[in-house]
Amino acid sequence: MMAVANAMTPTRARRKVWPCVVAALLLSLGAGLMIVRKEAGGLRNVFSRAYWAERMSGDDLFSHKSHVFKRGNRDHREICLTIDDGPHPASCAKILDILAQHDIRVTFFLVGTRIKDHPELVRRMLEEGHEVGNHTQDHLRLDSLPANQVHNEIVNCETNFHRATGQRMYLFRPPGMRFNDEVIREALAQGYVTVSWDVGAKDFTAAHAKPEEIVIRVLKQLDNGVIVLLHDTPETAEALPEILDGIENQGYRILTATEMMERLPNPVRVPTNAFRVNTR
Numbered sequence: 001m002m003a004v005a006n007a008m009t010p011t012r013a014r015r016k017v018w019p020c021v022v023a024a025l026l027l028s029l030g031a032g033l034m035i036v037r038k039e040a041g042g043l044r045n046v047f048s049r050a051y052w053a054e055r056m057s058g059d060d061l062f063s064h065k066s067h068v069f070k071r072g073n074r075d076h077r078e079i080c081l082t083i084d085d086g087p088h089p090a091s092c093a094k095i096l097d098i099l100a101q102h103d104i105r106v107t108f109f110l111v112g113t114r115i116k117d118h119p120e121l122v123r124r125m126l127e128e129g130h131e132v133g134n135h136t137q138d139h140l141r142l143d144s145l146p147a148n149q150v151h152n153e154i155v156n157c158e159t160n161f162h163r164a165t166g167q168r169m170y171l172f173r174p175p176g177m178r179f180n181d182e183v184i185r186e187a188l189a190q191g192y193v194t195v196s197w198d199v200g201a202k203d204f205t206a207a208h209a210k211p212e213e214i215v216i217r218v219l220k221q222l223d224n225g226v227i228v229l230l231h232d233t234p235e236t237a238e239a240l241p242e243i244l245d246g247i248e249n250q251g252y253r254i255l256t257a258t259e260m261m262e263r264l265p266n267p268v269r270v271p272t273n274a275f276r277v278n279t280r
């Protein structure tokens with residue numbers, strides 16, 4: 001009888017141990033998947049061969065074919081602030097004052113008709129070390145326009161900028177990030193790098209534009225290398241001091257788009273118009 005009892009004990013023990021081993025394996029698999037999912041920016045990317053091919057080549061940060069800058073270096077605690085659609089007389093000067101108080105340089109994407117109406121604000125941006133990029137002449141959705149109009153939308157904005165500052169622009173952002181192959185071809189032909197974004201403040205719609213909500217929305221999405229999209233509006237101007245304090249408290253440095261591209265694992269060097277202005 002003893003021999004039978006002894007023979008059954010290890011079997012019982014194995015029966016008890018296996019579920020624990022399986023549970024531990026499943027738990028670590030789940031935890032691992034969560035980490036990879038965060039790293040890949042979503043579950044769909046985790047299982048996408050194309051995404052991991054892009055990660056291996058660095059094209060997830062900067063596309064060498066289309067010259068689209070998508071995000072900065074994941075190894076650096078740095079972010080880029082971009083401010084679109086200005087210059088607006090109701091908020092631009094206040095935004096520039098706040099940036100100067102915090103000693104922060106950002107990248108503005110400006111609309112040609114507004115550059116024409118407020119050239120003094122554009123000159124001030126460059127004088128204070130900010131970069132200015134092309135956000136088209138009339139802020140139309142370029143992917144629905146014929147090729148000649150896409151060409152003119154980019155050229156006319158550039159012309160107004162040159163009249164205001166004596167300089168040219170090197171960075172481009174299509175309104176609403178709506179582009180197709182034709183738009184990218186045109187931007188490349190005119191020597192532009194297209195700058196995307198990955199953290200949106202949603203500060204351009206009345207429903208989302210409460211300053212305290214803008215602050216929370218931006219601060220909770222910060223991560224190494226992200227490009228933040230803000231707009232030149234009075235609400236964003238009101239939110240900006242808290243956004244800058246929050247970014248600083250989380251230990252991030254704020255760089256311009258060209259500075260961030262220089263710090264990619266495969267650095268990309270693009271000329272800047274910051275500090276270059278012909279005052280008249």
Ligand SMILES: [Zn+2]
Nearest residue numbers: 084085175176
């Ligand atoms: Zn815009």
